[in-house]
Amino acid sequence: MTKETFLHDKHVALGARMVDFAGWSMPVQYTSIIEEHKTVRENVGLFDVSHMGEVFISGKDSLEFLNKIVPQDISKLVYEKAIYCQLPNKNGGLIDDLIIYKLGLLEYLIICNAARIDEDLNWMVRNKKGFEVKIDNQSHNYSLLAVQGPKAAELLHTMGLDINQNSFTIRPAKVAGIKLLASRTGYTGEDGFELLVENEFSEELFDRILEAGKPFGIKPIGLGARDTLRLEAALHLYGNDLDENTTPVEAGLSWSVPKDKIADYNGKKAIMNQIKNGTEKKLVGLKMLDRGIARHGYEIFYKGENIGVITSGGISPMLNANIALGYVKNIEEICTGAIVQIMIREKLHDAEIVKRPFITKRNIVKIN
Amino acid sequence: MSITEKILCAKTHEFIYENENNIYTAGLTDYAVEQLGDIVFLELPEAGTEFKKGETFATVESVKAASEIYMPISGKITEVNSAVADSPEILNEDPYEKGWLVKIERTGDDTELSDLMEYEDYKEDLE
Numbered sequence: 469m470t471k472e473t474f475l476h477d478k479h480v481a482l483g484a485r486m487v488d489f490a491g492w493s494m495p496v497q498y499t500s501i502i503e504e505h506k507t508v509r510e511n512v513g514l515f516d517v518s519h520m521g522e523v524f525i526s527g528k529d530s531l532e533f534l535n536k537i538v539p540q541d542i543s544k545l546v547y548e549k550a551i552y553c554q555l556p557n558k559n560g561g562l563i564d565d566l567i568i569y570k571l572g573l574l575e576y577l578i579i580c581n582a583a584r585i586d587e588d589l590n591w592m593v594r595n596k597k598g599f600e601v602k603i604d605n606q607s608h609n610y611s612l613l614a615v616q617g618p619k620a621a622e623l624l625h626t627m628g629l630d631i632n633q634n635s636f637t638i639r640p641a642k643v644a645g646i647k648l649l650a651s652r653t654g655y656t657g658e659d660g661f662e663l664l665v666e667n668e669f670s671e672e673l674f675d676r677i678l679e680a681g682k683p684f685g686i687k688p689i690g691l692g693a694r695d696t697l698r699l700e701a702a703l704h705l706y707g708n709d710l711d712e713n714t715t716p717v718e719a720g721l722s723w724s725v726p727k728d729k730i731a732d733y734n735g736k737k738a739i740m741n742q743i744k745n746g747t748e749k750k751l752v753g754l755k756m757l758d759r760g761i762a763r764h765g766y767e768i769f770y771k772g773e774n775i776g777v778i779t780s781g782g783i784s785p786m787l788n789a790n791i792a793l794g795y796v797k798n799i800e801e802i803c804t805g806a807i808v809q810i811m812i813r814e815k816l817h818d819a820e821i822v823k824r825p826f827i828t829k830r831n832i833v834k835i836n
Numbered sequence: 837m838s839i840t841e842k843i844l845c846a847k848t849h850e851f852i853y854e855n856e857n858n859i860y861t862a863g864l865t866d867y868a869v870e871q872l873g874d875i876v877f878l879e880l881p882e883a884g885t886e887f888k889k890g891e892t893f894a895t896v897e898s899v900k901a902a903s904e905i906y907m908p909i910s911g912k913i914t915e916v917n918s919a920v921a922d923s924p925e926i927l928n929e930d931p932y933e934k935g936w937l938v939k940i941e942r943t944g945d946d947t948e949l950s951d952l953m954e955y956e957d958y959k960e961d962l963e
Contacts, residue, residue, distance in 0.1 A: 485873075501899040502874045692873065692900055759877055761897050783876050783899055813879070813895060813902075 473518035474611050474670045482688055489691055490583035492519040497690040504693035505785045508656055511685035512617035514677050515694060517655075519582035521607040522664065523589065526575045529599040534568060534576060535731040537595050539716060539739055540724060543731075545570045550636040550653055552724055555580075555588060556735030560715040560742070564588050565706050567653060569638045577638070577649075577664075579612070581706045595734070611670030615677060616660030616697075619684040621833040624650075624661055627680050635659075635832050644676040652832065655694065657701025657825060659832045699791060700784050702753055702824035708764055709751065709779040709793055717742040718795065720751040720824070749776065750798040753824040754808070755791055760817035762792035762810045769809040769816060770802055778810060784826055791826050792819070839932045844949065845958035846908040851932070852940070852952070862908060863936040864896065867962060869927050872898040878924045880937060886912045889948050894937060896927070905937070908952060910944035 470493045479486065484495030495516065497504060507513050525534060534542040538553040545551050547570050555563040564584040569577040580588050585607055592603050615624060621631040627644045633652050641650040648665040665673050678686060695705070704710050704719060716725050717739060725739060756762060762781035767774055781792030792810070796802050804823055809816035843851040849868035852860045869875065877897035887893045887907040894905040916938050920926045927935040953961060 496900070497873055500874050502876075696899060761877055761902065763902060 471519070473516055474667045475516045475518065475674050478671060478674055479516065479688070484688070484690060487691070490519060490581070492582060494519060495688070495690040497692045498688050501690070501692035501696060502783075502785045504687060504689045505696050507685065507687045508617045508658060508689055508693065508697055509786055510618070511687075512615060512619040512623050512660075512681055513656075513687055513689035513693070514674070514681065515614040515616065515689050516611070516674070517614050517662070517694075518611040518667075518670065520612050521578075521580040521582060521585035521588065521605070522610045522612070523578040523580065523585075523592070524571075524575065524604040524606055525578060525601060526604070527599075527601040528574065529601050530574050530576055532731070533596060533599040533601040535729075536599075536733050537592060538566070538568065539726070539729070539733055539736065540568075541726045541729040541731075542568065542576075547572070548637045548639050550638055550651060554710075554716050554721065554724070555591065556715070556733070556739065557591075557712060558734055558738075560717075560735035560738035561712040562706070562710045562714055562716065562719070563591050563712060565704060565710055567651075569651065571638070571649075583707060609667060611665050611667050611673075613663045613665065613670065613673060613677065614654055614656075614660060615663065616654045616656040616658045616689075618659060618830060618833060619686075620658070620660040622835060623677070623681050623684045623686065625835055627676065629661070631833075631835060643673065644680070646673050646676075648673070655701075655703055656697040657703070657827060658697075658830050696782055696785060699780055699782055699793070700786060700825065700827045701829065702793065702826055704793075705780055714795075715739055715742055715747070718747045718749050718751065747798050749795045751779075751793060752796050752802075753791065753822045753826060754778070754781075754794055754810070754819040755787075755789055755822045755826070756810070757807070757818040757820060759790070760810065760812045760815075761790045762794070762812065762817075762819065767811045768794050768796055768819075769811065770796070770806070775802065775808070786827055793824075796821075840955040843932070843955055844908070844952035845955060846906065846952055847961070848906045848908075850905060850908045851955075852908050855939070858942050859914060860909065860911070860940045860942055861936045862938050862940055864905065864927065864931055865958070866931050867959070869931045869935070872896060872900075872903065874899045875924045875927045878921050878927070878937070880916045880921050881913050883913050883916055886943070889944055896924075907940070909940060909942050909948050911940035911942045913938050914941050915939040
């Protein structure tokens with residue numbers, strides 16, 4: 469049975485094409501993926517991402533518990549701050565990637581991928597032995613709306629949100645009089661907010677944002693554009709670019725792994741060993757040099773040798789080029805500027821290894 | 837006569853109609869095009885290539901995915917629509933007229949036409 473978010477009927481009424489995604493019926497597009505993509509880059513877009521999971525962690529040992537399950541140092545996470553984390557298994561492979569928020573002294577919120585909620589919970593319960601901690605899955609009680617784009621802050625400001633809020637922070641707030649948690653995060657490479665609201669208020673919030681957003685050129689945005697936006701920003705997609713056989717080091721996420729964390733955590737030995745001694749494979753950004761489109765699973769060649777595989781690929785509406793993320797053999801000469809070939813329907817197409825992200829990340833918009 | 841009155845459609849969403857002397861125009865149905873969404877790339881065969889019914893003769897790439905296009909009849913490609921290859925978005929706008937893909941000289945026998953449906957039946961079959 470496919471699950472529906474509280475906004476399902478709104479999407480259908482807006483003409484969305486609904487698809488099954490991680491067991492949820494979700495809008496893939498309302499009008500056109502390219503049009504919706506450009507709306508987010510140029511103005512502001514509204515996403516329903518209520519399928520994502522919300523797990524509250526509380527109790528005396530919540531800090532120690534979190535420090536055991538993620539490589540990041542949660543002891544450095546201060547009140548109202550958010551941090552991008554991974555959930556490694558014992559070998560350093562990733563069960564999921566997450567955002568952890570500190571809501572209070574002994575209270576944290578984890579936002580995780582819809583498709584991984586069960587695995588995450590199972591893993592957390594397996595790891596809670598010896599910790600006095602409460603793992604409270606509230607995914608079914610909350611809706612998550614993302615307002616993203618260069619005009620997102622200005623729009624929410626007109627709706628009563630105090631937008632004097634730093635990137636990667638969360639706090640209780642009101643938008644159009646509706647109580648919610650406002651997080652200055654997103655998955656588009658743009659400035660914006662993610663609004664965590666109790667289900668019963670989600671429809672009203674959705675309508676009010678679309679209404680107030682009209683002068684800003686707002687549009688509802690489907691998962692199709694969410695994928696092209698995150699790809700341009702070179703943000704990993706769990707299931708494509710990350711999985712249980714991929715470590716954060718291989719995935720180019722070493723920047724997020726502290727080298728000086730004292731506490732032991734799952735996969736620490738494998739991860740620290742890779743940081744010290746290197747990896748067999750590495751994630752790279754690729755730009756196609758012709759009109760071919762690299763897709764998930766296509767093979768990568770270098771000097772006639774199969775050296776890796778594409779994990780995400782598609783078009784970049786902003787660069788007017790085809791881009792991809794893939795894993796290649798970690799050797800020095802396969803680096804930025806190198807030309808490799810992607811096998812597309814039995815033909816090799818040239819692609820250049822380029823720096824990630826493919827587009828410049830936007831700064832947060834401030835209003836005085 | 838509107839174009840949908842003269843076309844025959846395959847279950848795999850290609851259409852054909854006969855022009856003259858056994859030459860058929862082939863393309864993708866409006867339903868297929870709508871389902872694909874923004875079309876960004878088309879890989880079409882070269883004129884002169886021969887294919888059997890059911891073989892992949894072209895590939896269409898939308899933003900989301902690559903999809904194969906199958907020969908609705910056996911035949912030889914006599915002409916390729918280079919305008920649509922250069923600007924694949926034409927397919928989204930006008931799949932039947934400007935967005936035709938290839939012209940085919942039919943080589944198979946009439947039994948090959950038996951599983952093709954008239955447009956009305958094709959639409960019904962989708963429901």
